[in-house]
Amino acid sequence: MSAGVTASGTATVDDDLWSAIGDPTRRRMLDLLLTDGEGTATTLSQRLPVTRQAVAKHLGVLDRVGLVRAVPAGKEKRYRVDDEQLARAAAQLASVGSTWDARLQRIKRIAETIHQNQQD
Amino acid sequence: MSAGVTASGTATVDDDLWSAIGDPTRRRMLDLLLTDGEGTATTLSQRLPVTRQAVAKHLGVLDRVGLVRAVPAGKEKRYRVDDEQLARAAAQLASVGSTWDARLQRIKRIAETIHQNQQD
DNA sequence: CTGATGTGCAACCAAAGGTTGCAGGAGGAT
DNA sequence: ATCCTCCTGCAACCTTTGGTTGCACATCAG
Numbered sequence: 023m024s025a026g027v028t029a030s031g032t033a034t035v036d037d038d039l040w041s042a043i044g045d046p047t048r049r050r051m052l053d054l055l056l057t058d059g060e061g062t063a064t065t066l067s068q069r070l071p072v073t074r075q076a077v078a079k080h081l082g083v084l085d086r087v088g089l090v091r092a093v094p095a096g097k098e099k100r101y102r103v104d105d106e107q108l109a110r111a112a113a114q115l116a117s118v119g120s121t122w123d124a125r126l127q128r129i130k131r132i133a134e135t136i137h138q139n140q141q142d
Numbered sequence: 143m144s145a146g147v148t149a150s151g152t153a154t155v156d157d158d159l160w161s162a163i164g165d166p167t168r169r170r171m172l173d174l175l176l177t178d179g180e181g182t183a184t185t186l187s188q189r190l191p192v193t194r195q196a197v198a199k200h201l202g203v204l205d206r207v208g209l210v211r212a213v214p215a216g217k218e219k220r221y222r223v224d225d226e227q228l229a230r231a232a233a234q235l236a237s238v239g240s241t242w243d244a245r246l247q248r249i250k251r252i253a254e255t256i257h258q259n260q261q262d
Numbered sequence: 263c264t265g266a267t268g269t270g271c272a273a274c275c276a277a278a279g280g281t282t283g284c285a286g287g288a289g290g291a292t
Numbered sequence: 293a294t295c296c297t298c299c300t301g302c303a304a305c306c307t308t309t310g311g312t313t314g315c316a317c318a319t320c321a322g
Contacts, residue, residue, distance in 0.1 A: 035169075037166050040164070040166065040169075041164070041166070044160070044161070044164030044165070045164070045309095045310080046157050046160065046161070047310080047311095049155075049160075049238070052242070056242065056245045056246075056249070057245070059249075062268075062269090063268080063269075064267085064268060064269085072310085072311065072312090073311070073312060073313085074268085074269085075270090075271095075311080075312075075313085076310065076311050076312075078269080078270080079309090079310075079311085080310085096319070096320075097267075097268055097269080097318075097319045097320060098267090098268055098269080098319090099268085099269070105246050105249070105250070108242055108246060109242075109243065109246055111239075111242070112238075112239035112240070112242040112243050112246075113239070114239075115235045115236065115238055115239035116235065116236050116239040116240070118169070118232075118235055119231075119232035119233070119234075119235035119236040119239070120232070120236070122172070122176065122228055122229075122231070122232040123229065123232050125176045125177070126176075126225050126228060126229055126232075129176070129179075129225070130225070165278095165279080167279080167280095182299080182300090183299085183300075184298085184299060184300085192279085192280065192281090193280070193281060193282085194299090194300090195280080195281075195282085195301090195302095196279065196280050196281075198300080198301080199278090199279075199280085200279085216288065216289080217287080217288045217289065217298070217299055217300080218288095218298090218299060218300080219299085219300070
C-alpha cells in the first residue's frame, strides 16, 4: 500500500510519509520532539490538547513510517525523531511546493506570451 | 475555524490550508488542474481512481479554502486553480520543510559541540 | 509489600473520504 | 415543443481514522 507517483507523474511523493505529516497533531508532535530532543506519550500529551492514548496512536503511525524511533528506557518508552527520515519528508514538502511554484510560473509566462501575440 | 500557530509557536501554518492539501486525492486534483488549466468534476473523475461525487466533495473543500475557483459555464461548472492561494500553500510547505531542516541542522551542530567539549 | 506512575489493549464515538442511487437542469436532435 | 443525453446536486450508507474513556499490566519508589 505504498505509493509512488502522482497522476501526472511529476512529484514522486511517498503517500505514507505525506499522510503521516499531513495530520496537524502529528506535525506538532514532531515539533515538540525536535525542540525537546525526546519525549514519551505521556510527556507529549501533557503539552498537547489530546489524550495520552491518542498521542500513543500517532507515535505508532510515525514509528511505522520511520519518522520517529522508540527507545525503551525501563518503565517508559522514549521517542526521538529520526533525522534522515524527517529530512526526507522536509525535502518532499519543498519538492511539491517548488513544483507548484514552477507550474504557476510557467502558466503565467504562457499567459503573457499569448497576450503579446494578441497585440501583434 | 481558522488556525494559527503550532504548539511551539514557530511555524504559523494555516491548518485549513494544510488539511486541504494534505489529502492525496486533492493534491492530484490540483496537479491535474494545473497541467490542464481547468476541469470539471466529471473530467477530473475520469482521470482519477475515485467517483465523480468524491471529486465534487473535494472540489467543495478546495473551493472553501480558496485554492480553487468555480466558473459556471452553462451546463457544466469549470474549476480553475487560484494562483495566489496555491502560491501561499506552496510557500507554507516550503516554510515547514525549511523549519524542520533548520532544527535538524541546529541539533546536529549542538551534538558536534558536545562531542568537542567531551574531548577536552 | 504497597502505592504511584507509565504503558498497552479494547470498546466506543464522530468526522471524513468514498460509494451507490436518484432527482433535476441545460443542450442538441427530431 | 419533445425526447434524449449529459452533467450537476442531494441523500443514504459504509469504512477508515483521529479521539475518547475504561481497565489491566508492568515498573520504580517508599
